Amino acid sequence: MQAKRTPLYQVCLEQGCRMVEFAGWKMPIQFAGLIHEHSAVRNHSGIFDISHMGVVLIQGSNSKDGLQKLVPSDLYRIGPGEACYTVLLNEEAGIVDDVIIYDLGVNDDDKDRIMMIINAANTEEKIAWLEKNLINQNLQISDKKENNLLLAIQGPESKEQLIKVLGKSFVELPRFGHKELSFQFKGQEKSTPIFIARTGYTGENGYELLIEQNTGIQIWNLLIQNGVTPCGLGARDTLRLEAAMPLYGNELNLSTSPLEAGLGWLVHLEVPGNFIGKKTLAKQVKTGVTKKLVGLELEGKAIARSKYPITYQDKIVGQITSGSWSPTLNKGIAMAYLPIELTKLGTIVSVIIRDKIHKATVVKKPFYRRVS
Template sequence: MTKIDYSNPTLKHTPLYNQSAEINARFTSFSGWEMPVQYNGITLEHQAVRNSAGMFDISHMGKFTLEGKNVISQLQNLVPSDLNRLQPHQAQYTVLLNQQAGIIDDIIIYHQGTDETDTEKVVIIVNAGTKDKDQTWLLEHLDPGTIKFRDLSADKVLIALQGPQATSYLESLVSVDLKPVKAFGHLETSIFGQPAFLARTGYTGEDGFEIMVDSTVGIELWQHLYNVGVIPCGLGCRDTLRLEAAMALYGQDISDTTSPLEAGLGWLVHLDTKGDFIGRKILEQQKTEGVQRKLVGLKTQGRNIARHGYSILSSGQVVGEVTSGTLSPTLGYPIALAYVPSELAKTGTVLDVEIRGKFYPTEVVKRPFYRSTKRGND
C-alpha cells in the first residue's frame, strides 16, 4: 500500500489516517485531530448505518485502563451512577462531575472483572477533547498506591462498526458467539490472532460494536471491512446519527456548567442506592427544588434548520439557545436540542427559533427523535 500523507502538521492523526486518505476522505479539524468528516457523502453514510453497516475511525478518543484493589468503589465517588450494579463484562454510560454537579465529561466505564487476587480491571473510554482533563481529574481522586493507571490512547485503534448488519460482519472474524452479548456488554477475544476488546456500544442509535485493538491489527481490520463492503463513515454522519438518537455531544449539549438533571440524564443519577459522591449535594437540591432549565428536543417545519448557537424565543423574548441542530436524513425534517426554561420544556410547547434574522415556529417534542426497530440484543 502506498503511504499517503496529506496531513496538517499542526494536528494529530490516528493510525488509520492514511487508510482514509487513500480513499479520498474529506478531513476536518476536531478536538486537535485531523479527522474524516465524510467519504462519499453524509447522507449515504448515514443511511448505510441505519440500513446495513458503517464503520468509523474513533481512535482519537481517550482509552484508559485502571487495575488494582477497589477500583469500582473508588470510581463510585466520581460519578452519580451506582457502579455496584455492574457485573463483570457489563458497562455503564455515566458522567464525571465537579463540585457544582457540572459535567466534566461523559464516559463509559467497562468492568472487566476481578481476578483471584481481588484485583479489579476497568476500561474507561473518554472524549478526545477532554482526555487530558479527565486523566488529571482521575489521578487526583484515585489512590495511586492501590490503582495502576494506564493511558492506552496512543497505542490502540478504536473502530466503531455500527448498523443492523454490523454483528454479522464481525462474527466471521471471531471465534465467540456475539449474539448473546447484550447492549453495553463486552468481552476480550482475538481478531487475526491478536487480542481484541469488543463492546456492544456505540453513538449512532443502532446496534453495533466498538472494537479496540493494537494499531497494526486495526489497520488490517479496517482494510478487511472495507474490502468486504462496509461503508466508511465520517464525523458528519456520526453527528446526524447521534442527534437523531438524541445523544449528547460534549462541549455543545453538555459541559462543566450543565448538570445531568438539566441535560435530561437523570437516569444516570442514583441518589437512592449509593452514598456520597462529588456533586451529590447540588443534585439533591436540584431534585428537591427542580432545575431552572432543561435540554429539550425541537422539531421545525420545512427546511429551516436551527443550528448551534441560534436563539430560542417565547413571546418575542430570548429564552434559550440551540446546542445542536440538523436536517434529519431519516425523518426528513429539521431537529435540534436546546436549553429552555423548565416551564417551557413540556412536549407540545411551540417556541420560535431565529434563523438568519427571521423567526420560525419550532415545537418541543419527545426524545429521542428516532428509535431503531432493528437493534440487536438490548
C-alpha cells in the same frame, strides 16, 4: 500545536475521505458523502475511526469503590463483562465528561480492572482530573489505548459483518456487554487480543473494537471490502442527533447537570456514601431544575445550528445546542435548553436563523428509535 493523527489517517485519505480538525485531531468528516453514510448506518452498516477518543485503565484493590466516589451511577449494578454509561461531575453537579465504564474483572495479580472511554477533547486534562480525585485510593491509572485503534461498526448488519471477518471467535453479546478475544489472521505468527463491546453512538445496534493497529487496519479494510461503508464525523453527528444522544461541549458541560440534561436515570442518590456533586443533585431533586434539555422540530425546511438564539414572546430564552437536517426523518431537528415552563410537549418557540424567525415545536426525544 499540530493536530494528532490516528493510525488510520493515511488509509482514510487513500479511501477518499475529507479531513477536518476535531478536538485536536485530524479526523475524517466524510467519505462518499454524509447522506450516503448516514443512510448506510440506518439501513445496512458503517464503520467509523474513533481512535481520537481516550481509553483509560484504572486498576488496583477495590478500584470500583474508588471510582464510585466520582460518578452518580451505582457501579455495582454492573459486573465483569458489563458496562454502563455515566458522567463525571464537579461539586456543583456540572458535567466534567460523559463516559462509558467497563468492568474488566480481576487480573492475575488480584487487581480490579475498570476501563473507561472518555471524550477526545482535553484528554490529558481529564486524566489529570481522575488522578487528582483518585490520589488517595492507591489506584493505578494508565493509557489503555496507547497506539491501538478504536473502531465503531454500527448498523443493523454490523453483527453479520463482524462474523464474516472474526469468524467463530465472535460471539453474541448483550447490549453494553463486552469481552476480550484472541484473534489470528491466517499467516500471522501469533494471535492478537481484541476488546469488543456492544456499544455505540448512533441509535443502531453496533460494536466498538479496541485493537492493535496493524490488525485493526486489516479489519477496517476487510469490512469495507465486504460492503461496510466507511463513515466520517458528519454522519456520526447526524445519527447521534436523531437518537438524541448528547454531545459533550454542546448538550453537556460544566454548566449543566445530568438532571437538566435529561440524564436523571444515571443518578442513583441511594448509593451509600458520598460522590462528587451528590449534595447539589439532592437539592435539585428536592427543589426541581429551572431548565431542561428538549427536542425541537422545525417548521418547513429550516435548519437550526448550534448557538442560534431561541425566543418566546419576543424574549430570548435559550439557544440551540445541536441542530441539523434529519436525513431519516426529512425535517429539521435540534436540541436546546429551555426554561422549565417552556418544556411541555407541543410548546411553540421561535428560532432566529439568519435574521429570520422560524417556528419550532417541543417534541419527544429521541427523534428516531429503531422499531425492531
